[in-house]
Amino acid sequence: MDFEKLAAARYSVRAYKNDPVPDEILNRILDAARNAPTAGNKQPFRIIVIRTAGRQEELGRVYGREWFTQAPLVIAICAVTDEAWVRKFDDKCYSFVDAAIVFDHLILAAADLGLGTCWIAAFDPAAAREVLVLPEGVEPVAFTPLGYAADELKPKQRKEQAVLIKYEHW
Numbered sequence: 001m002d003f004e005k006l007a008a009a010r011y012s013v014r015a016y017k018n019d020p021v022p023d024e025i026l027n028r029i030l031d032a033a034r035n036a037p038t039a040g041n042k043q044p045f046r047i048i049v050i051r052t053a054g055r056q057e058e059l060g061r062v063y064g065r066e067w068f069t070q071a072p073l074v075i076a077i078c079a080v081t082d083e084a085w086v087r088k089f090d091d092k093c094y095s096f097v098d099a100a101i102v103f104d105h106l107i108l109a110a111a112d113l114g115l116g117t118c119w120i121a122a123f124d125p126a127a128a129r130e131v132l133v134l135p136e137g138v139e140p141v142a143f144t145p146l147g148y149a150a151d152e153l154k155p156k157q158r159k160e161q162a163v164l165i166k167y168e169h170w
């Protein structure tokens with residue numbers, strides 16, 4: 001899809017069909033994520049693909065909305081802090097920035113291939129650590145269901161360019 005159309009067409013899907021996602025489509029989406037840029041090309045992230053069948057209850061502890069487990073797949077992205085690029089001037093670690101860029105590639109690739117997603121940050125991190133068996137130094141950053149939408153795009157609510165974009169200085 002033309003990129004401008006894709007950016008306009010992607011939306012947060014909050015109702016899913018349980019139709020299976022073909023492995024070939026899943027792999028194309030995961031590869032688009034793998035192609036994302038990361039600071040210093042450190043690739044300090046791991047993506048976890050979770051099949052929801054039979055795991056609705058434990059996943060419900062991570063994020064309690066009914067639609068979270070309606071799709072056949074849930075994807076999590078985790079930051080591996082020790083692997084990340086750190087800015088020398090102020091020790092700012094870029095692992096969350098990298099993870100967000102990678103996840104957005106995944107989400108846009110999914111939309112391009114006709115699949116729905118929804119960024120989820122309001123999950124319970126302690127439950128996420130337990131359910132995903134995350135080791136020390138690995139931080140869960142975001143989740144999304146991955147499946148075919150059972151709802152539709154509504155008009156987007158966005159601030160005007162004049163509010164969001166400044167030129168030359170603040």
Ligand SMILES: Cc1cc2nc3c(=O)[nH]c(=O)nc-3n(C[C@H](O)[C@H](O)[C@H](O)COP(=O)(O)O)c2cc1C
Nearest residue numbers: 010011012013014118119120121122123142156157
């Ligand atoms: C970093 C991030 C975290 C988000 N967390 C949640 C969430 O926990 N639950 C949810 O329902 N939507 C979540 N959203 C979706 C936003 O509410 C949504 O993107 C925004 O309202 C704009 O709507 P749109 O995605 O349909 O264009 C999140 C989005 C982003 C980018």
